[in-house]
Amino acid sequence: MQYWLFKSEPNTWSWDQQVAKGNAGEEWDGVRNYQARNNMRAMKIGDRGFFYHSLKEKAIVGVVEVCAEAHPDSTTDDDRWECVDIKAVKPVLTPVTLQMCKDDPRLADMVLVNNSRLSVQPVTEAEWAVVCQMAGIDP
DNA sequence: GCCAACGTTGGC
DNA sequence: GCCAACGTTGGC
Numbered sequence: 724m725q726y727w728l729f730k731s732e733p734n735t736w737s738w739d740q741q742v743a744k745g746n747a748g749e750e751w752d753g754v755r756n757y758q759a760r761n762n763m764r765a766m767k768i769g770d771r772g773f774f775y776h777s778l779k780e781k782a783i784v785g786v787v788e789v790c791a792e793a794h795p796d797s798t799t800d801d802d803r804w805e806c807v808d809i810k811a812v813k814p815v816l817t818p819v820t821l822q823m824c825k826d827d828p829r830l831a832d833m834v835l836v837n838n839s840r841l842s843v844q845p846v847t848e849a850e851w852a853v854v855c856q857m858a859g860i861d862p
Numbered sequence: 863g864c865c866a867a868c869g870t871t872g873g874c
Numbered sequence: 875g876c877c878a879a880c881g882t883t884g885g886c
Contacts, residue, residue, distance in 0.1 A: 756869075777884060821885080840868060840883055871880080
């Protein structure tokens with residue numbers, strides 16, 4: 724089991740929209756970055772991820788689960804781009820902001836802290852546990 | 863709204 | 875294959 728972080732602008736695709744899709748889940752489409760795509764290719768069904776809102780909120784707001792492995796992105800004919808499907812698992816009790824991550828030395832190496840532009844990021848098991856603790860949820 | 867950082871593109 | 879130019883992203 725591996726852990727990830729999915730970043731989205733809330734006015735493009737928000738946590739609420741993700742929740743509304745229920746267990747059917749939704750394609751994480753529109754990614755046009757090789758690093759992010761490679762991360763998605765590495766995902767397995769059942770992997771967990773954080774759902775992060777960029778821009779104004781800059782906070783982790785929920786937990787998602789991979790429910791379909793990488794497949795061609797339906798929003799493009801370019802076969803270089805693939806995406807996975809994810810479904811909402813549960814919201815956080817306390818949103819974990821970017822600032823909180825930056826302030827915690829245990830998260831100093833987190834990709835979110837060091838390369839906030841990457842839209843699909845790996846999260847280590849240790850980082851997962853720390854963030855879940857801050858969020859007030861079970862890992 | 864600005865600007866820095868990063869990734870991609872295309873000319874050579 | 876290198877590198878300059880450009881576009882996009884996202885924090886501030």
